[in-house]
Amino acid sequence: MFYIERGADIHYTYQNNGETALHWAAFCGRDKLVDRLIRSGTKIDGQDKTYNSTPLGWAIHSLQSNDTVNKFHQVDCIKR
Structure with missing residues (x-):
């Protein structure tokens, strides 16, 4: 959120692979960041x-995976 507040490009994609900060x-499972990105106008359906x-899809995949390190608030992200 620090970077968003300072004008970071919320549409930036790493090496043009299409994944964004929202992905x-x-x-x-960072639900507060997901909410902030959506309120800032990020594209929610980009692939x-x-x-x-x-x-x-990324939130659902993370939620269903065996990756316990990244389990957090994926359900809240999905709801948003």
Whole structure:
């Protein structure tokens, strides 16, 4: 949120792979950041080029995976 408040490009995609801050926030279950990104106008249905998945898909995948390190508030991200 620090970077958003200072004008960071919320539409930036790493090496043009299509994943955005919203993809990663949803994957990691950072519900407050997901909410802030959405309120800031980020594209919610953008697909990454590796998995052809939206941020919603990333949150669902993380929630269903065995990756206990990234389990946090994925359900809240999905609801948003």
